[in-house]
Amino acid sequence: MKRLFTNLVVFTAVACTLTSCASIFCGTKAKVTFDSNVKENVTLTIDGIKHHDVVFPYTTKVKRGFEDTIVKAEAKEYKTETIVIDKTFNPVSVINLCDVLGWGIDAATGAITKPSQSYIEIEFKEAK
Numbered sequence: 001m002k003r004l005f006t007n008l009v010v011f012t013a014v015a016c017t018l019t020s021c022a023s024i025f026c027g028t029k030a031k032v033t034f035d036s037n038v039k040e041n042v043t044l045t046i047d048g049i050k051h052h053d054v055v056f057p058y059t060t061k062v063k064r065g066f067e068d069t070i071v072k073a074e075a076k077e078y079k080t081e082t083i084v085i086d087k088t089f090n091p092v093s094v095i096n097l098c099d100v101l102g103w104g105i106d107a108a109t110g111a112i113t114k115p116s117q118s119y120i121e122i123e124f125k126e127a128k
Contacts, residue, residue, distance in 0.1 A: 085117065
């Protein structure tokens with residue numbers, strides 16, 4: 001019984017040191033919801049990837065990471081709007097504590113950050 005307990009403790013300790021908490025708990029993408037004053041179909045370009053025929057509210061996933069996410073919103077008869085989604089520190093990564101490997105994995109996957117906003121209102125202005 002003592003040997004089983006010792007093996008369980010060693011296995012748990014090894015598993016904890018070889019994991020990265022933010023990557024596991026939060027993933028490498030985060031959900032963001034967009035809403036707008038326009039009720040017709042819109043094209044959103046998020047980091048170069050086009051999302052056609054978007055109807056608001058629209059929820060999608062954006063990459064975590066150290067670079068800002070650029071969103072371009074285009075609608076007929078409206079000016080094109082560009083939104084920059086800043087990234088902030090993801091407090092879940094603190095669970096890594098002294099696990100340098102975990103911090104490294106979270107930093108490499110971008111899970112150490114999160115979008116500064118999870119809800120974004122796009123205010124379209126009519127084209128003149």
